[in-house]
Structures are given as structure tokens and as C-alpha cells.
Amino acid sequence: MSDEIDERLSQRFESDEGEDEQPQSEDSDMSSNNSQADKTAQTSQNTQKPKNIKKEWNVRSFYLDDDLDANLSMMFKRLDLRLSETDSDVDIKKTRHFYPLIVELGLERLEEMESTEVTERLDG
């Protein structure tokens, strides 16, 4: 039985597995030539590297109120539309691209903020 399953699974996933190897070779080129890439570009490249982000990355759950949750969804739709209008090759995915980008940009912004600015924002 296992042999039959293995055979069917390899046929089923064969095409996907062939696609895995290309990004890895691209990654090694990128890592040696990324000095001129800005942070946003690096984010985009880094988030595209792993085949299975659910296994290779870490999961975090967030609880957002209605407004923030709605804004987040709206922003993703707008960004998706904006990218599609610019003929970008990026097929933006929420988990792979959008959420990490939001967190990274948020961290960069927090890095620049004074403590008082942070507390004011939290109070607001």
C-alpha cells in the first residue's frame, strides 16, 4: 500500500518539487549581490525564499479591534490592486508578503519613535 501511495504522491507533487529548486539558486545569487538593494526590496526577496513558510517561519496570533482589522483588510486590497495596476510581478499574499511587511515597517517606525510618542499613541 505504501508503495502505491508513494508513487501517487510523487506524481502529484512532482511539478511543485521541480519548482522548488529555482528560487534556491536565485537566493544564493541574491545573498552575494544584495548590497545595493534597499530594505524593502530585501524584505520582498526574503519573504519569497521559503517554500513552506508555515514550517520555516514562526506563527503569532494577533487580536485587533474592528477598526484596525477592517483597515488592515482594506489596505491589503488596495495594495493588491495598486500592484496589479503597475504590472508588478509580485502576486502579493497576505501571510507570505503583507503581514511581514506590515510588521517590519512597524518595527522600523517604532525604532524611530521616542518613548513619549509611543505612550501617547497607546493612550490615544
Add this chain to the structure above:
Amino acid sequence: MFRLAQDLIASGMRPRLRLDNVLTEATDWDVILVDAPPSLGPLNDNVVLATDGLIVPVEADESSQLALNHLLRQLDTLEDNYDTRIDIFGIIVSNVAYPLDNEQEAAIEWFEERFENRVPVWQIRNRVDIKRAIQSGYSIFHPDAEDIDMEDEYSQIAQEVANV
């Protein structure tokens, strides 16, 4: 109940594409999750042909390996007959009870060997709080639900679905 539903489906035109016809019109939702019946047949075929991909629930035992074999055969047959491609998004090994006995451990390894590096293999442990939440009619994420250490696992599964 399934027998009656299957007879009804089988009596119409394009019996295995009924759900696909319905879902084509359903554009108001980001994600539609269909809980397919456990047995293979016209009802299950409808779900498989109407959805973008499958999350396959199994248990850590040999009978689930046999069921997986039946499912893979059925998917291959449907793909051939309907000229389509059916994706498997992930495998959920449910009802896992720690400490694992030898049979469970071997079965989990068996699934991981075959699916890891292809699709995620999640483990949902046997938790009485999950059953309690279901019996109370709400999700484990409901404010009144007990804190369950499987929330992150369920979040990962939901993200996988949302990310497709």
C-alpha cells in the same frame, strides 16, 4: 442521510458538479470552508471538484493510511475524468494523544515522511476543551472558550487557507 443526498445528486445532470455550480455564484466571501463527508462518493466528489484545494484530516493510525490511499486514487480518477488539478494544502493529524504509543508514533512519522517538504503536516492534540467548545456551539477562539494550547496550530491552518 448521505444515501438520500447521494441519490438526489446522482439523479440530476452533471451530478458531481452541483456544488461547483453553487460556489461559482458565491463571490461575497474570502474563504469558504466545506466540511466534506468522511466517505468517498458523489457528495465528496462534489466538494473536491468545487474547492481550490483540500486539507486532509487523518488520525495517527493505520486505517487512516488506507483511507489516504483510497482518497489519492479517487483524486487521480477525478483529475483524469474532469481534466482538472486538485491540490492538497495540508494534512491534519487529529486526536493525537501524548504520550504517544508506538502505533501512533509510527503513524505520525509515516505521514511526515510522505508530506513534509511538500505540504504542512499539523498535529491537533486530543483536548477535552476543544470538545467542550464545540458542544457549547462556539469556536475555541470565542472569549468564553477555555484557553487551549492548540490555538496557534489552528491559526496556522487558517493562515494556510487564507494564503492560498
